[in-house]
Amino acid sequence: MSYKTIEEINEKVRAGKAVVLTAEEMIDIVEEKGVKQAAKEVDVVTTGTFGPMCSSGAFINFGHSDPPIKMTKVWLNDVPAFAGLAAVDAYIGATELSESRGMEYGGAHVIEDLIAGKDIHLVAESYGTHCYPRKEISTYINKNNINQAFMFNPRNAYQNYNAATNSSNKIMYTYMGTLLPRCGNVTYSTSGQLSPLLNDPLYRTIGIGTRIFFGGAQGYVVWEGTQHNPEQKRGENGVPMGPAGTLALIGDLKQMSTKYVRAAVYQQYGVSIFIGVGIPIPIIDEDMAEKTAVRNKDIYTNVIDYSVSSGPRPVLKRVSYEELMSGSIELNGKTVPTAPLSSIKKAREIANVLKEWILKGEFLLTQPVASLPLTNTVNKLEIRNRTEGVQNEKD
Amino acid sequence: MKKIKVTMYFPANKIAIPLAYHLIKNYNLMVNILNADVSLNKVGTLVVDIEGEEKDIEAGLKYVRQIGAEYAVFNKSIIWKEESCVHCGTCTAVCPSGALKMDKSDWSLTFDKEKCLVCELCVKACPLRVMSVKNGDII
Numbered sequence A: 001m002s003y004k005t006i007e008e009i010n011e012k013v014r015a016g017k018a019v020v021l022t023a024e025e026m027i028d029i030v031e032e033k034g035v036k037q038a039a040k041e042v043d044v045v046t047t048g049t050f051g052p053m054c055s056s057g058a059f060i061n062f063g064h065s066d067p068p069i070k071m072t073k074v075w076l077n078d079v080p081a082f083a084g085l086a087a088v089d090a091y092i093g094a095t096e097l098s099e100s101r102g103m104e105y106g107g108a109h110v111i112e113d114l115i116a117g118k119d120i121h122l123v124a125e126s127y128g129t130h131c132y133p134r135k136e137i138s139t140y141i142n143k144n145n146i147n148q149a150f151m152f153n154p155r156n157a158y159q160n161y162n163a164a165t166n167s168s169n170k171i172m173y174t175y176m177g178t179l180l181p182r183c184g185n186v187t188y189s190t191s192g193q194l195s196p197l198l199n200d201p202l203y204r205t206i207g208i209g210t211r212i213f214f215g216g217a218q219g220y221v222v223w224e225g226t227q228h229n230p231e232q233k234r235g236e237n238g239v240p241m242g243p244a245g246t247l248a249l250i251g252d253l254k255q256m257s258t259k260y261v262r263a264a265v266y267q268q269y270g271v272s273i274f275i276g277v278g279i280p281i282p283i284i285d286e287d288m289a290e291k292t293a294v295r296n297k298d299i300y301t302n303v304i305d306y307s308v309s310s311g312p313r314p315v316l317k318r319v320s321y322e323e324l325m326s327g328s329i330e331l332n333g334k335t336v337p338t339a340p341l342s343s344i345k346k347a348r349e350i351a352n353v354l355k356e357w358i359l360k361g362e363f364l365l366t367q368p369v370a371s372l373p374l375t376n377t378v379n380k381l382e383i384r385n386r387t388e389g390v391q392n393e394k395d
Numbered sequence B: 001m002k003k004i005k006v007t008m009y010f011p012a013n014k015i016a017i018p019l020a021y022h023l024i025k026n027y028n029l030m031v032n033i034l035n036a037d038v039s040l041n042k043v044g045t046l047v048v049d050i051e052g053e054e055k056d057i058e059a060g061l062k063y064v065r066q067i068g069a070e071y072a073v074f075n076k077s078i079i080w081k082e083e084s085c086v087h088c089g090t091c092t093a094v095c096p097s098g099a100l101k102m103d104k105s106d107w108s109l110t111f112d113k114e115k116c117l118v119c120e121l122c123v124k125a126c127p128l129r130v131m132s133v134k135n136g137d138i139i
Helices: A006-014 A023-041 A107-115 A286-291 A321-325 A344-359 B019-027 B054-066 B121-125
Strands: A020-022 A044-046 A049-052 A057-061 A073-076 A079-081 A089-093 A102-106 A120-125 A136-141 A149-156 A163-165 A172-174 A177-179 A186-188 A211-214 A217-224 A247-252 A261-266 A270-278 A280-282 A300-305 A315-320 A328-331 A334-340 B002-010 B030-037 B044-052 B070-073 B076-080 B100-103 B108-111 B131-135
Touching: A020 A023, A020 A344, A023 A044, A023 A286, A023 A344, A044 A344, A049 A344, A057 A107, A073 A089, A079 A089, A079 A107, A089 A107, A102 A107, A102 A261, A102 A270, A107 A120, A107 A261, A107 A270, A149 A270, A163 A177, A177 B121, A186 A321, A211 A247, A211 A344, A270 A344, A280 A286, A300 A321, A315 A321, A315 A328, A321 A334, B002 B054, B019 B030, B019 B044, B019 B054, B044 B054, B054 B070, B076 B108, B121 B131
Parallel strands: A020 A044, A163 A300, A186 A334
Antiparallel strands: A044 A280, A049 A270, A057 A089, A057 A149, A073 A079, A073 A120, A120 A136, A149 A247, A163 A186, A172 A177, A211 A217, A211 A270, A217 A247, A261 A270, A300 A315, A328 A334, B002 B044, B002 B070, B030 B044, B076 B131, B100 B108
């Protein structure tokens, strides 16, 4: 049964009377008072995550020079940005590498430097047109002298992810960190019981239009993320047991903070970016109270062997995050050390900052404009020959 | 009292000598083995903390050379720029000695310099580039 509407919760937030807890605090309250009472008393549960999220980047409008240029190729601190848009619009992707410094500097660093207020070297080329006669430009920009700069991340806040190990005899350098030979370690990336989509596993309150904490600013969920995979196998609690839902997020880069957006370099893999995301979950009924009390021991993932590079990677074991966070797991009769890749300390900080925002009435909750899909599977990229005619699934 | 960190290299034919025993018994040194890679017919390496009077340490190291082993005193150390760290824990995946660990109470990274072997794996593994090597002058 439903107890509260979003509007009723927001009235309490405006009046400074809302009861707001972090997802970890909610576990204790539900344990102490039960689901029913917790659902009545608690209005909002805040979540947080701070992990590497490669599918991130920012749109920038540089403003027009005099005479103007229709930029066809753009570099920011020697990192190529996509310029196949209108004259002075570009998209800088987080994983793009510097043409001079390689893996040590990339799009993520450009984004972090922009947020920090640093000057960025902008170089652009063009073929020149009657309306845009300039053919090249070299200048400096920063967040105060450009027009819009908004982060638009096609895939963030993965709802669960595999844990990684390496059964081969050689060390592997991956986006899951350094994997030691002969299953010498296991790495995992989650904020577990604090993670946004693990606290709303069936996307009942998080949807398109949801206002969120995004890189230290207020941002929004704009779409399902790429590779959104809601049909992943789920436990009885609705929590998926492997990579499942994802979110596409948008927010004003100029309002963000380098405390919550940090460039990252993974040895021999490349550049990525740590993004801080926090999502408030309105406790509209008992079901949401129960869901937000999820604990690390109720969340499972698979330990995958990353040394298998072709075909499906074998699942070596199913483990709970409580086991992974203990510091070691048993694998093939051996005790193997585990290491996190996502900062739980920062995730907690984010859930607490969001809680403060709501308590102060600075952040209001949103009713999703549309729901995230509950059906969708992820296609594989098949290497094949062209077929005649038009392929339309609906026909 | 002085404490140094030393890597000792044994030729394959010397690994049978109980070196740590002699250093402790004859030179009055406290020897803490941090890492050992010793196998038959291979060059063995031993990373140890040695603590004792300066003259005893000198005499002990002289003995190491006398039996045909080599040693190198650590003159490097790992610097953790804690204020820039996000405490993700990626470095703990590669730290062989447990010098880098997560404090489970608040999920902060902790760095125990005493346990550090200066293997430098964390320097490359840290995605935030907050671990670096500092050359010292303590030989």
